[in-house]
Amino acid sequence: MRTLITGAAGFLGSHLCDAMLSEGHSVVGIGNFSTGSLDNLRHLRSEPCFELIEGDVSRVFDCGHVDYVFHFASPASPEAYTRLGLETLQVGSSGSFNSLKIAKKYGAKYLLASTSECYGDQLEHPQKETYWGNVNPIGPRSVYDETKRFAEALTMAYRRYKHVDTRIVRIFNTYGPRLHMNDGRLISNFVRQALQEEDLTIYGTGEQSRSFCYVTDEIDGIVRLSRPNVNGPMNIGNPSEVTVLECAKLVLRLTDSPSKFRFLPGMEDDPRRRCPDISEATTLLGWRPLVSLEAGLRLSLKYFKDAMVREAAAV
Helix, strand or coil, X not given: CEEEEECCCCHHHHHHHHHHHHCCCEEEEEECCCCCCHHHHXXXXXXXXXXXXXXXXXXXXXXXXXXXXXXXXCCCCHHHHHHCXXXXXXXXXXXXXXXXXXXXXXXXXXXXXXXXXXXXXXCCCCECCCCCCECCXXXXXXXXXXXXXXXXXXXXXXXXXCCCCEEEEEECCEECCCCCCCCCCHHHHHHHHHHCCCCEEEECXXXXXXXXXXXXXXXXXXXXXXXXXXXCCEEECCCCEEEHHHHHHHHHHHHCCCCCEEEECCCCCCCCCCXXXXXXXXXXXXXXXXXXXXXXXXXXXXXXXHHHHHHHHHC
């Protein structure tokens, strides 16, 4: 196949490029590098089946015939989407329209990268795909939450009215190599602070829970979802729930860091609990995550240490 991946230079987008290429497909990646990095794709510079286009998918574009469209372009960390709020809304709306039009024009299959944030500060636990969510439509996180909910509605509309073969994946907290050290996500924050022997910042009491999925598991689930006639939405995440404080303690142990904790006021609309029900993925895709949080952090530490060295050398 010839596949189009928007947000190709991002954390998940770049890993998806690798997965598609490893299966023998050619890949056209597009992105404006607002939050992605060329470093994530540097290893593909001499890959003949990979083409990179610098462009904003919020504007009309056409890369020629493709067989599959993966729409992954979007700021995804709280730091990024609050800083780039209008751009986040635009890529989730106009960018989704434009990428769906490409799929329609060329008869391509389409997969939307959505998010567990569609559930908001959920009242159902764990979260099933049938749960409609508890989202503040005007809060600081709404630029991300609501644009993803809109993108899901648009994707389903193209399936119903334009007969585009679509899929939707709801991605839960994911981590691993190529996660930007300064993007404000919980694990990258904790690891960076621990390695620099700074206090680990914990917002609120630290009793709020998260479910962390290692990147290889996440990509495996997404690739499996792209194949069968299962349109979703489908949760792809790790159902092993831990508190923020438990995660912080594990990072300190694995890094052997003398850092302490610094508690700050809780963030507005921060979900109190987050854990996916993955029974659909297990039943329909035969998928479940294999990498534990401790094992995944151990696999990630070398990347984070190397990234800090490169960052220091660039100053």
